[in-house]
Amino acid sequence: MSQIENLTEKAISLLKQLIETPSFSGKEQHTADCIAAWLDAAGIPFKRSKNNIYVFNADYDPEKPNLLLNSHHDTVRPNDAYTRDPFKATISEGKLFGLGSNDAGGCLVSLLACFAYWYPKKDLSHNLIMVASAEEENSGPNGLNSMLKILPEIDVAIVGEPTLLELAIAEKGLVIFDGTVKGTPSHAAHPNPNNAIYNSIEVLKWFRDYEFPKVSEVLGPVKMTVTQISAGTQHNVVPAKVDLVVDVRVNDCYSNKEIAEILKREAPCELKVRSLRLNSSSIDREHPLVQAGIGMGKGTYGSPTLSDQAALSCPSLKLGPGDSTRSHSADEFIYLEEIQQGVRLYIAMLEKFLHPKEN
Template sequence: MADIEVLYNEALILLHELISIPSYSREESNTANAIEKFLSKKTIPVNRHLNNIWAVNQYFDPQKPTLLLNSHHDTVKPNAGYTKDPFAPLIETDKLFGLGSNDAGASLVSLIAAFIHYYPQQHLNYNIVLAATAEEEISGLNGIVALIPLIPTPAFAIVGEPTLLNLAIAERGLLVIDANTKGIAGHAAREEGDNALYKAIEDIQWIRQYQFDKISEWLGPVKMTVTSFHTDNKQHNVVPATADFIIDIRVNELYSFDEILSILSANLRSEFAPRSTRLKSTGIPVDHPIVQAGINLGKTCYGSPTTSDKALMPFPALKVGPGDSARSHTADEFVYLNEIKNGIEFYIKLLKQVL
């Protein structure tokens, strides 16, 4: 078993390297190379699919259940507010600056360190699969979705994202709806036609006032908001024949997308269709052993308003990691150095309770 200080120093070196390599979503081949090289130097056999890197513990036993350790190595593009070079890792006082340092580089290297710690151990209760994946920032098809069919089926997962090491046991889903209302065009002065705008407003008013019954302890109620509206007509004297609007629905873990769509179907006059049903709401029970392990370490449970690869996993997953979600996608992104070390120690202690 590696010493914590050694694991921390190696993780810090790896994070410096990852920051220095541009790895926008769909352009992660070079960070995948770096992670592959890092693990190979540890004499850990490495598997690769597209820009996804994965490995299993030394004494993998197909008769045992599997635990997945997952985080991502892609980043968003740096915004215009950066005052530092986003690809030049820089330590100032107790902070490491650089694009991807917080989201989710610190979580990724901390999970890798924990995996290395447990890699050579025998007689574990679970197999361990480590997966450093691509395209998380765009929920792409060539990231965790492409990898899941290739790895041993996990019983559950730990998803590394910046949560201040608290336990994100629930995560909102996102359902975007395109709605279309049909009427009949006519001359406004003669009160002709069937005004699609007025019909759409009736639906929008219902959306504004409707309250979903099931309120989550962790995520609160489902939130439904009309965010865009337009008609087919720009003339002042013509009744519009069609009106289109977009509904942004943030779904708690108590509703399936099918349930939401059924409620809309029963109440809206407009025709509608979801753009995507991939980013589902998720939850892991508080009494799940991995959640209880985190609670035993003094961590608190909460519902996360942000979406991660957890939404794409068809098995229970706990989102937890070093860093702060509030720093993600901000200019001059950084992570505290002690957050990385604490992250490694936390993951090792968390896993010890289940392994």
């Protein structure tokens, strides 16, 4: 058995452990223990900050630039449509089933195998830093964003998320707004020309039809969606207001701050922004890391989904085994072959990137 095959086998074994160890966001201490034990067995010294596990390559040189490898080990809660035990790792027809198998356990263990392969190597162009992070699914305060205060400056990153092993060179940001449509409260039996619920009809149409003028070549247009609406307490009372939640997926033509300024100025209702920190992410298609993947026949695209890339200010590439459409679905799974391919791809891309003079 080759070294890469051996590492892949150990990675799949770890993934089975992770599946069978509940790790909802903020409660990942036991999966952090599993990852720590895996690294310890591999002879790789690690550090821990809350439920984040992080490691540096053996030949770390503070004078060199830093490449971050990152994926998360927290999961969402299983939905009611599961027909299998979400916490039981089972294999059937080449598929490994279980909660977190696809999002993002397969990516995480593949990156760990890749890091273990490169850990002892010398004379690399970049240092390698691996972070198995917590609280990605809820964008919590104790995830990758908290690690950036601890780690040295990151120059470029690979974020492991399921991309069918294609190169996501950009990712949309996210801004959530709480909106309020006001009216006049009254008894339902009396005339009321200022009914907040009726007023909300035109407001909803405005959000549905509004288009931001700047369209990204990679990420397309900004996408704005009203995702929640609530009003009223009883059948015979016209409420004073209607509450809305608006989800805005931001392309790389705008900062989140610009989106907030535009909507506060133009939207036909009151808006309050929850956070501006989840900005869009990107990496130049000509970046050597991207070119390494393109040279191996991989295509590029823009991702509509959010990840830990949003915490990073450096160029970052989203890449990993698995399919994003399986994430958060019932009976989640990943193909074992996808993990095998993921380990090989990560290692081969870094072979090209970490030894630029030899390629």
